Amino acid sequence: MTEPPMTHRVWVDLGERGYPVEIGPGVRRLLPDVVGRIGAARVAVVSARPDLDAVPDPGVPALRITARDGEHGKTLANVQELCEGFASFGLTRSDAVVSCGGGTTTDVVGLAAALYHRGIAVIHLPTSLLAQVDASVGGKTAVNLPAGKNLVGAYWQPSAVLCDTDHLRTLPAREWTNGYGEIARAHFIGAGDLRGLPVAEQIARSVALKASIVARDERDGGLRHILNYGHTLGHALEIVTGFEMRHGEGVAVGTVFAGRLAAALGLIDEARAAEHLDVVAHYGLPTALPADVDIADLVAAMRRDKKSTNTGLTFVLDSPEGPQLVPDVPPDVVVSTLEAMDRDGDRDRHGVRDRDRDGESERCTA
Incomplete structure (x- = not known):
């Protein structure tokens, strides 16, 4: 397999179902090699990107479907429509599906692949920072219900994930914010301090942490819960704001809250809680x-x-032994901690600071 220069490779070790996560500029060009390794005779490409070059020619006959990227597209109706398209194209269990887009695209296409013919190979080409750092890796697929996020889903591991950092060059500032919410929370679950590193290194280290956890606990039996650090409040913020607050933004606020709640419960000291902020x-x-x-x-x-x-x-909360799942947290402590949280008021909570925004194009080359 020809490997582009300056790339990182992380292996998700799940035995015979293990797969590579390729990270760096130009790695989407590996798609024909991956399709060939799988042995698919045809593929369905579900892409949220209008530029045809976003998904290289897979080397076999391909059906191209436009994805409905965004939380409002995470529905069972969308999954059904995709599966009907696969059937019309004649995909069999020996063929493959390719997703290209943000985290909601990898979620929806992954679930469609898990359900179609009771499971068909899927290859992810995530194009947002959020999808590259987290959503495309680990095999969790899901759609939303009116009652909550990700309530209908399945575990379905991809055959490969190609995180091409060239895709990040055109991301608007708010999408960088969205992705950095997951990178910030990784600081508190074992990734170490990622501040100041090139973005490809931040992605690789976040993915390596997730891969190590998924390899030990694929189906959320215990350890994998720590990946939801900051997510309990984060998901709630998405829901109550009608998804005006994006996933990474909610996780960021949820991470600050997790530090304050852990301190309120006596699990960490005030200095560690302040580190979250x-x-x-x-x-x-x-x-x-x-x-x-x-x-x-x-x-x-x-x-x-x-x-x-x-x-x-x-909640998943910090402690002297590291992050842990803490059940039955008293509601009054949750409410009082929320009441003590700052309110945004008139501040621009969606903006990325100038020094971060100015450096993204440079960091994408590293």
Whole structure:
């Protein structure tokens, strides 16, 4: 296999189902090699990118379908429509599907691949920072219901993930913010301090952490829960704002909240809680609750989180032993911690600071 220069490779070690995650400029050109390794005679390419060059010629007959990127496209109806397209094209279990787009595209296309013929190979070409650093890796696929995020899904590992950093050159500032929410939370679950590193290195180290966790706990039996650090409040913020707040933005605020909640429960000291705020703020991410959200609505949404039990709220929180799943957190402590959170007021919570925005094109080359 011809490897482009200046790339990183992370292996997700799942035995016979293991796969590579290729990271760097130009790695999407590896697609024909991956298709050849799989042995697919034809592929369906589901792409959110209008430029045909976003997905190279896979080397076999291909059907191209326009993806509905964005949270409002994460529906079972969309999955059904994709599967009907696969069937019309005549895809069989020995063929493959290619996704190209952000995290919602990898989620939806991954679920369609998991369900079609009870499972067909899928290759992800994530094009957003959020998708490259997290959503495309690990085999979780899901769509939303009105009751909550990602409530219908399946575990379906891809055959390869090609994180071409050239795709990041055209990302708007808010999409950088969206991705850096996941990178900031990785600081507190074992990735180390990623601040100041080239973006390809930040992606590679975040993916390597996730790969090591998925290899030990593919189906959320325990350890994998730590990947949801900051996500319980983050998902609730997405829901109550009607997805006006993006995923990474919600995770950023959720990470600050996780530090404060852990301190309120006596799991960490105030200095460690302050570190949460410092790390999140470094990336130019939102650190406060939106001014107009209702705390009762947030708590109700968090109760519907997949990790919650019948008896109470559950969070992944920091501790002297590292991140851990903490069940049955007293609701009054959750409410008081939320009430003590800053409100955004008139601040621009979606902007990326100038020094971060100016450096993205340069960092994409590293």
